[in-house]
Amino acid sequence: MKKAMVFSIEEFATYxxxxxxxxxxxxxxxxxxxxxxxxxxQSTKNQIIKSQNGCTGCGRCVKEARFVGKRIEYTERSIxxxxxxxxxxxxxxxxxxxxxDKIGENADILNASGGGITFSGGEPLxxxxxLFECLKRLKNKTxxxxxxxxxxxxxxxxxxxxxxxxxxxxxxxVDEDAHIRYTGVSNKKILDNFKILVESxxxxxxxxPLIPGVTDTVxxxxxxxxxLAENQVSYIELLPYNSFAGGKYASVGMEYHPxxxxxxxxxxxxxxFEEKSIQVKIM
Amino acid sequence: MTERIQKQxxxxxxxxxxxRRSDVTLDITDDVADKTPLMxxxxxxxxxxxxxxxxxLPDDRIGFYRSKMVGATYxxxxxxxxxxxxxxxxEMMLTKGMDQVRSEVVEKANSCDDxxxxxxxxxxxxxxxxxxxxxxxxxxAKKAGSEELxxxxxxxxxxxxxxxxxxCVFLKFxxxxxxxxxxxxxxxxxxxxYMRPYYEHDLKHGISREELLELIxxxxxxxxxxxxxxxGMQQGDNGQSLMLGGCDKEGNNVFSDFSKLCMEASLELKxxxxxxxxxxxxxxxxxxLEFATVMTKQGLxxxxxxxxxxxxxxxxxxxxxxxxxxxxxxxxxxxxxIPAKGMDIPNVTALSFPKIIARTVESKLNExxxxxxxxxxxxxxxxxxxxxVIAVAYxxxxxxxxxxxxxxxxCIESGKDVAERxxxxxxxxxxxxxIATAADSLAAIKEVIYDKGIYTKEELLEAxxxxxxxxxxxxxxxxxxxxxxxxxxxxxxxxxxxxxAFSNAxxxxxxxxxxxxxxxxxxxxxxxxxxxxxxATADGRKAGEPFGSSFSPSLECRLNGPLSxxxxxxxxxxxxxxxxxPLTMExxxxxxxxxxxxKKVAQLVKAFIDLGGHQLQLNSINRDTLLDALDHPxxxxxxxxxxxxWSGYFVELERKYQEHIIKRTEFMF
Ligand code: SF4
Numbered sequence: 001m002k003k004a005m006v007f008s009i010e011e012f013a014t015y016x017x018x019x020x021x022x023x024x025x026x027x028x029x030x031x032x033x034x035x036x037x038x039x040x041x042q043s044t045k046n047q048i049i050k051s052q053n054g055c056t057g058c059g060r061c062v063k064e065a066r067f068v069g070k071r072i073e074y075t076e077r078s079i080x081x082x083x084x085x086x087x088x089x090x091x092x093x094x095x096x097x098x099x100x101d102k103i104g105e106n107a108d109i110l111n112a113s114g115g116g117i118t119f120s121g122g123e124p125l126x127x128x129x130x131l132f133e134c135l136k137r138l139k140n141k142t143x144x145x146x147x148x149x150x151x152x153x154x155x156x157x158x159x160x161x162x163x164x165x166x167x168x169x170x171x172x173x174v175d176e177d178a179h180i181r182y183t184g185v186s187n188k189k190i191l192d193n194f195k196i197l198v199e200s201x202x203x204x205x206x207x208x209p210l211i212p213g214v215t216d217t218v219x220x221x222x223x224x225x226x227x228l229a230e231n232q233v234s235y236i237e238l239l240p241y242n243s244f245a246g247g248k249y250a251s252v253g254m255e256y257h258p259x260x261x262x263x264x265x266x267x268x269x270x271x272x273f274e275e276k277s278i279q280v281k282i283m
Numbered sequence: 284m285t286e287r288i289q290k291q292x293x294x295x296x297x298x299x300x301x302x303r304r305s306d307v308t309l310d311i312t313d314d315v316a317d318k319t320p321l322m323x324x325x326x327x328x329x330x331x332x333x334x335x336x337x338x339x340l341p342d343d344r345i346g347f348y349r350s351k352m353v354g355a356t357y358x359x360x361x362x363x364x365x366x367x368x369x370x371x372x373x374e375m376m377l378t379k380g381m382d383q384v385r386s387e388v389v390e391k392a393n394s395c396d397d398x399x400x401x402x403x404x405x406x407x408x409x410x411x412x413x414x415x416x417x418x419x420x421x422x423x424a425k426k427a428g429s430e431e432l433x434x435x436x437x438x439x440x441x442x443x444x445x446x447x448x449x450x451c452v453f454l455k456f457x458x459x460x461x462x463x464x465x466x467x468x469x470x471x472x473x474x475x476x477y478m479r480p481y482y483e484h485d486l487k488h489g490i491s492r493e494e495l496l497e498l499i500x501x502x503x504x505x506x507x508x509x510x511x512x513x514x515g516m517q518q519g520d521n522g523q524s525l526m527l528g529g530c531d532k533e534g535n536n537v538f539s540d541f542s543k544l545c546m547e548a549s550l551e552l553k554x555x556x557x558x559x560x561x562x563x564x565x566x567x568x569x570x571x572l573e574f575a576t577v578m579t580k581q582g583l584x585x586x587x588x589x590x591x592x593x594x595x596x597x598x599x600x601x602x603x604x605x606x607x608x609x610x611x612x613x614x615x616x617x618x619x620x621i622p623a624k625g626m627d628i629p630n631v632t633a634l635s636f637p638k639i640i641a642r643t644v645e646s647k648l649n650e651x652x653x654x655x656x657x658x659x660x661x662x663x664x665x666x667x668x669x670x671x672v673i674a675v676a677y678x679x680x681x682x683x684x685x686x687x688x689x690x691x692x693x694c695i696e697s698g699k700d701v702a703e704r705x706x707x708x709x710x711x712x713x714x715x716x717x718i719a720t721a722a723d724s725l726a727a728i729k730e731v732i733y734d735k736g737i738y739t740k741e742e743l744l745e746a747x748x749x750x751x752x753x754x755x756x757x758x759x760x761x762x763x764x765x766x767x768x769x770x771x772x773x774x775x776x777x778x779x780x781x782x783x784a785f786s787n788a789x790x791x792x793x794x795x796x797x798x799x800x801x802x803x804x805x806x807x808x809x810x811x812x813x814x815x816x817x818x819a820t821a822d823g824r825k826a827g828e829p830f831g832s833s834f835s836p837s838l839e840c841r842l843n844g845p846l847s848x849x850x851x852x853x854x855x856x857x858x859x860x861x862x863x864x865p866l867t868m869e870x871x872x873x874x875x876x877x878x879x880x881x882k883k884v885a886q887l888v889k890a891f892i893d894l895g896g897h898q899l900q901l902n903s904i905n906r907d908t909l910l911d912a913l914d915h916p917x918x919x920x921x922x923x924x925x926x927x928x929w930s931g932y933f934v935e936l937e938r939k940y941q942e943h944i945i946k947r948t949e950f951m952f
Binding site for chain 2: 009010011012014015019020022049051052053054060079080081082083084085105106108109110112113115244246247248250251
């Protein structure tokens with residue numbers, strides 16, 4: 001049985017698909033979006049998170065830490081000794097059976113509300129074998145959704161899609177160079193998989209993060225609107241950037257330095273979509 | 284909201300009316316020296332009313348505002364023991380009018396035994412005083428040119444009201460006079476039931492729904508005046524709960540358009556009074572729960588949900604007739620009581636579960652070779668503690684209150700004052716505080732001592748006695764044990780046993796007058812006050828730290844989320860422990876920001892009802908909570924903020940992000 005590391009299970013996720021959903025966040029992501037707000041979701045390594053608030057500076061955690069050059073690496077002992085419980089592993093290992101048992105406990109509530117389970121991340125497809133096992137186990141138990149960047153091989157995508165009921169699909173940038181620049185990878189696979197998604201007939205929603213000066217340009221939104229129109233997609237959800245995105249970096253020992261201007265207001269340009277009869281919802 | 288209402292809200296908030304109040308103390312010691320306790324109470328009531336000068340507020344149609352901070356008094360008077368926290372028989376008084384009630388009492392006085400003469404005479408005296416005061420108010424209204432109030436007072440309280448305005452004025456008069464009778468914490472009971480006929484009368488006579496909404500808003504505004512004069516444990520705790528919905532005596536749903544109108548009024552006004560309660564059950568339409576969720580969004584913490592499917596059978600088990608159980612409402616906070624028929628004291632005191640655990644662990648842990656042995660000692664401890672709280676109940680002696688007796692069924696009929704068990708029900712109720720802390724403590728002991736042997740009993744006892752000083756790691760280990768609120772069978776099962784012990788102990792203790800003892804899940808102020816005296820507990824809680832409020836997870840528990848929480852707190856058969864006390868859950872205000880979020884929160888409420896929860900209070904987390912979380916991160920480990928499709932524990936965010944979020948909440952309400 002496959003194992004995977006989960007960095008969060010959010011009960012009562014209200015924005016990850018229809019109804020009340022439990023969202024499982026899997027660790028590991030092949031993209032490095034500049035605006036990533038879940039830095040602990042990027043690495044497949046199990047980092048230790050240290051909360052900055054309530055720290056009395058007693059130094060116990062540091063005494064138990066290792067140093068790699070200048071960088072500090074907290075240890076399991078650091079977690080144990082902090083009198084204020086400010087450290088924790090951000091990931092927990094699960095087998096697909098354990099995970100499904102755990103999240104399945106609330107299936108009654110989820111189903112009654114027309115909701116279900118959503119797998120998110122990181123990029124859930126980066127652990128597709130584990131994901132596939134989970135989806136199969138959940139079949140006929142509850143609605144199964146994935147929230148994905150769409151970045152994976154087409155065979156993998158098709159296989160996962162066959163066991164998925166609902167897809168939240170991210171389209172960030174239509175221009176390939178810009179995509180490489182801001183996320184670290186080409187968008188070729190993503191656009192290919194989008195076609196597959198449309199053809200599959202599965203229920204899905206397209207989501208675009210509105211990053212000021214990056215994804216919210218007239219050019220990019222025009223491109224996205226055209227792509228949607230070509231594929232007879234008539235609805236999109238826009239997620240305006242807000243400057244909370246960097247909130248968790250420090251606690252995982254990372255720094256947040258986006259190249260775009262965080263202070264700018266994201267521009268939804270609703271008219272671009274409306275011209276093409278695409279309904280917009282700003283989340 | 285109409286302009287008129289906006290203006291009235293401004294008047295209320297300006298607090299200008301407070302400057303009209305004056306201090307007066309009228310000493311009537313000599314007048315009451317040779318009088319009976321009943322007569323003393325009646326005379327004091329009359330003197331209190333005599334001290335009051337009618338206040339007519341500009342543009343106000345409701346009337347009855349206090350003009351005196353203190354009224355009359357006599358040597359030896361003790362307002363602490365004046366009956367309170369019960370729901371008067373508004374319906375009876377409204378349908379009869381005070382003149383008729385008075386003539387019935389006079390008839391009784393003329394035909395009764397000598398024994399009861401004093402009671403009826405006293406009651407009569409209070410009714411005369413009340414009517415005389417109303418007349419004085421009427422004349423003042425006339426003089427001040429307050430036309431509508433004057434007209435209403437020409438009808439009520441002497442005669443039964445016909446219009447909704449007259450009913451509102453009458454109701455305000457009843458509450459005002461009861462307050463002058465020193466009866467504190469007088470809830471509204473089933474407002475939408477006894478007021479509905481007048482609403483429908485007015486609709487039939489061509490008055491529009493909008494006008495009637497405005498009138499109810501005016502009434503709600505008026506009950507926010509003088510709230511400061513009747514504080515309970517703290518400001519705002521003045522007992523003005525108001526119940527909506529539910530069923531009639533046959534069990535038919537009676538939620539009406541008027542009930543909805545009351546919710547609309549409360550939603551528009553966003554005032555702390557009246558505190559809206561809603562009776563719900565499996566069949567409550569989701570649309571109603573959605574509307575209620577919009578109210579929750581305001582951040583006032585209501586409506587509080589009360590589940591008929593659990594409360595009614597629970598009350599029947601306690602000996603209430605099915606008809607009466609179906610008529611339940613809530614006392615000042617959450618205690619389920621029967622309007623008009625109950626002189627129950629549902630908040631005698633609290634049984635503190637953690638106190639019992641702490642004591643038992645300290646004295647018995649060493650001799651227990653198995654966890655079951657320890658649990659048996661705990662159960663014994665609960666049983667013994669029940670004897671103590673019952674003794675407290677018996678030590679409660681009420682002062683005579685003939686004026687209040689008018690409003691409690693059974694008193695006039697039997698010629699007995701409420702203070703002398705004249706009412707139909709005279710039961711006692713106890714809060715059960717800190718259930719989660721207690722269950723968590725036992726679960727931790729089971730794990731680290733009996734199941735895994737990680738620590739010795741000596742180590743644990745030493746750590747507890749030193750308040751974990753020097754035992755950080757041990758404490759962290761305790762904190763990571765299973766906690767109630769995460770749907771874990773082991774610890775929830777322990778909570779089951781504790782609650783059973785509480786219920787079973789009280790079940791056997793019915794007294795010779797047929798009075799019952801009701802176990803509950805509330806905490807009132809005890810989650811702080813009782814916790815202050817409880818030493819460190821084995822769940823990792825330090826000495827003096829508070830417990831969760833009412834029936835809620837402990838503050839030390841890191842929660843999986845609201846679904847698991849609901850599951851944990853609906854597992855027990857709540858019909859067995861039904862004095863009242865809600866599961867309290869906090870949901871960040873951002874969840875409520877659009878229709879979709881509102882729908883989902885409503886579905887969460889529905890899940891709670893369907894799973895058999897008894898009472899639920901949802902809070903939309905507001906700025907104050909966040910501010911407190913800045914200063915006390917340790918108290919808010921579960922506070923989740925969700926922004927831009929992601930969530931995080933608030934306390935783990937960097938300060939500047941926390942501050943940013945707080946800033947944003949300024950615009951949320
Ligand atoms: S052990 Fe905890 S309180 Fe002490 S320095 Fe480390 S994080 Fe801060």
